[in-house]
Amino acid sequence: MDVVSAIKSRQSIRAFVDKPVSNDIIRKILDAARYAPSGVNTQPWHVAVLRGEVLNTLGDKILDARAAAVADSPDYQYYPSEWFEPYKSRRQACGLALYSALHIEKKETDKRLVQWNKNYRFFGASVGLIIYMDRRVETGSWMDLGMFIQNILVAAREFDLGTCPQAALAEHPDIVRQVLKLDDHYAIACGIAIGYPDMTDPVNQYRTDRLDIDEFTKWYE
Numbered sequence: 596m597d598v599v600s601a602i603k604s605r606q607s608i609r610a611f612v613d614k615p616v617s618n619d620i621i622r623k624i625l626d627a628a629r630y631a632p633s634g635v636n637t638q639p640w641h642v643a644v645l646r647g648e649v650l651n652t653l654g655d656k657i658l659d660a661r662a663a664a665v666a667d668s669p670d671y672q673y674y675p676s677e678w679f680e681p682y683k684s685r686r687q688a689c690g691l692a693l694y695s696a697l698h699i700e701k702k703e704t705d706k707r708l709v710q711w712n713k714n715y716r717f718f719g720a721s722v723g724l725i726i727y728m729d730r731r732v733e734t735g736s737w738m739d740l741g742m743f744i745q746n747i748l749v750a751a752r753e754f755d756l757g758t759c760p761q762a763a764l765a766e767h768p769d770i771v772r773q774v775l776k777l778d779d780h781y782a783i784a785c786g787i788a789i790g791y792p793d794m795t796d797p798v799n800q801y802r803t804d805r806l807d808i809d810e811f812t813k814w815y816e
């Protein structure tokens with residue numbers, strides 16, 4: 596697959612067929628991802644590859660915490676506390692696209708919760724990755740991490756795999772550190788679900804909008 600096709604065909608996949616992804620393929624994806632650029636080549640990324648029991652245990656513990664109303668305590672703030680335009684509308688459109696595909700209305704909060712909680716099972720993917728990084732590095736390294744993550748998502752396309760980056764897995768970092776036996780100086784950035792997509796599932800049958808180039812670009816000539 597050519598690079599542009601791989602980039603453009605990537606979409607967040609939230610339902611997977613029951614077919615395992617081999618560690619050999621995961622290694623090939625990570626082998627490509629590690630060529631991401633990073634400031635002064637710090638390569639600050641760390642990856643935990645989860646499957647089977649540990650993946651289930653992590654999901655159980657996070658879901659238990661959420662059922663007990665344990666507050667989120669992410670290692671970094673992803674979103675603004677107060678949404679403002681134009682991001683507020685884009686966020687709403689994103690949620691609307693997902694729940695419309697599933698025929699779930701706004702008032703159906705129980706159904707929304709069921710869908711959201713699938714995050715903590717990596718949407719049924721056979722492999723879940725946790726991306727983490729030494730919390731003592733500075734803001735710039737989060738750019739490096741983003742490039743590494745995108746490399747994973749794009750490289751997965753070469754193997755007909757679908758992915759979903761998941762900030763949801765970073766909402767309870769203490770649980771992630773405890774289950775994975777990670778030292779406290781690691782910040783949990785996100786999860787990534789990886790598996791063979793189930794394209795018959797409506798959750799995978801819509802695409803999110805994009806701005807036109809000229810809506811985000813100024814040309815100086």
Ligand SMILES: Cc1cc2nc3c(=O)[nH]c(=O)nc-3n(C[C@H](O)[C@H](O)[C@H](O)COP(=O)(O)O)c2cc1C
Nearest residue numbers: 605606607689714759760761762763764785802803
């Ligand atoms: C860092 C990051 C974290 C995300 N976290 C979640 C998540 O926790 N759950 C989820 O369903 N989607 C998550 N997404 C997916 C976004 O909703 C998705 O990328 C966006 O709507 C654009 O759609 P697309 O990925 O299909 O192009 C995340 C995306 C990124 C980049």
